[in-house]
Amino acid sequence: DAKTTQPNSMESNEEEPVHLPCNHSTISGTDYIHWYRQLPSQGPEYVIHGLTSNVNNRMASLAIAEDRKSSTLILHRATLRDAAVYYCILDAGNNRKLIWGLGTSLAVNP
Amino acid sequence: GAVVSQHPSWVICKSGTSVKIECRSLDFQATTMFWYRQFPKQSLMLMATSNEGSKATYEQGVEKDKFLINHASLTLSTLTVTSAHPEDSSFYICSARTGSNQPQHFGDGTRLSIL
Numbered sequence: 001d002a003k004t005t006q007p008n009s010m011e012s013n014e015e016e017p018v019h020l021p022c023n024h025s026t027i028s029g030t031d032y033i034h035w036y037r038q039l040p041s042q043g044p045e046y047v048i049h050g051l052t053s054n055v056n057n058r059m060a061s062l063a064i065a066e067d068r069k070s071s072t073l074i075l076h077r078a079t080l081r082d083a084a085v086y087y088c089i090l091d092a093g094n095n096r097k098l099i100w101g102l103g104t105s106l107a108v109n110p
Numbered sequence: 111g112a113v114v115s116q117h118p119s120w121v122i123c124k125s126g127t128s129v130k131i132e133c134r135s136l137d138f139q140a141t142t143m144f145w146y147r148q149f150p151k152q153s154l155m156l157m158a159t160s161n162e163g164s165k166a167t168y169e170q171g172v173e174k175d176k177f178l179i180n181h182a183s184l185t186l187s188t189l190t191v192t193s194a195h196p197e198d199s200s201f202y203i204c205s206a207r208t209g210s211n212q213p214q215h216f217g218d219g220t221r222l223s224i225l
Contacts, residue, residue, distance in 0.1 A: 032211050043116070043203045043216030044154070051211075087153070093210030098144070100154040 004088045009105040012078045020073040020104050022088030027068050031090040035062065035073050038085045038103070047073065047086070083108045111137050114206050116217025123194065124225055130190045131220045133204030139184035140206030144214060145177075148201045160187055194224045 004024045012018040024033065032051050036044040048055055048062045050071075055062040061074040075082055087103040113136040121129050133143060142161050146154040158174075160166035160181035168174045176198075178190040187206070191198055201221055205214035 034213060036214075036216075041201070041219070041221070043114075043205070043219045044214075046112075046213040046215060049213055091211070093212075098156050100156075102153050 003099055004090060004101055006086070006088055006101060006104045008102065009107070011107045011109065012075075013109045014079060015077050018075040018078045018082070018106065018108075020075075020086050020088075020106065021070065022072070023070045024088070024090055025069045027090055028092065030092045030094070032093065033062065033064060033068075033071050034089050034091050035060070036087045036089070037082075038087065044087065045084075049091075078106075078108045080108050080110060082106065112215040113137055114204065114215045114217045116204050116220055118220060119218065120221040120223070122223045122225065125195050126193055127224075128190055128192045129194055129222060130188055131202055131204070131222075133187045133189070133206065133217050135185045135206045135215070138206075138208055138215075140187075141184065141209055142207055143181055143187040144205045145179060145187075145189050146203045146205070148203060148219075154203065157189075191222065194222070196224045198222065199224045 004022050006022050032049050034049040035047040038044040048060050050062045063072045085103040085105050115134045117132045145157045147157050148154050156169050157172045158166045158168045158179050160179050162181050162184050166179035181187040201219050203219040205216045207214045
């Protein structure tokens with residue numbers, strides 16, 4: 001079962017960029033890297049995902065290391081609404097067990 | 111797009127009651143749906159994976175006779191907690207996706223409290 005490791009918590013100031021790291025040294029060739037975020041008492045929200053190349057969408061950017069053993073979620077300008085727990089998980093799409101770690105709790109200071 | 115509706119949002123009931131939770135994909139067809147459980151300050155724990163028209167695949171340690179999952183159509187899956195007890199109190203969350211390697215889209219969760 002693929003696992004990821006993330007820092008327990010991070011802090012940022014509003015309107016500054018945030019780089020959230022994730023290590024996944026046991027990633028396999030078919031694993032996609034998915035990022036989700038969760039606010040208290042809500043279901044997670046999809047943020048972004050990728051396989052090998054860096055990805056951009058309206059919410060964030062995903063930078064994937066060349067060896068794919070780590071990735072970084074980039075929020076270009078943090079807002080107070082970005083304060084959440086961010087999860088990085090590996091998904092091979094074959095319904096192999098998805099393991100969610102504790103994620104990174106991001107605090108955004110005004 | 112990609113909206114998942116989960117109902118009810120919260121349930122409080124007596125021990126021994128069975129509770130049904132519905133998960134619907136409103137604007138897409140979900141080939142696969144997932145059911146998770148989350149205890150306070152903990153991460154999501156996958157309970158089971160279900161594909162439309164097939165029996166659900168339960169994770170180790172999850173009793174299939176206690177947590178009945180039905181995925182009758184491409185837009186609806188239900189989780190029934192049978193004879194619920196206080197230890198079943200938790201936050202239950204469903205998700206759905208259109209195909210492999212696609213992201214999961216989550217419902218807002220159901221807070222279940224068994225007295």
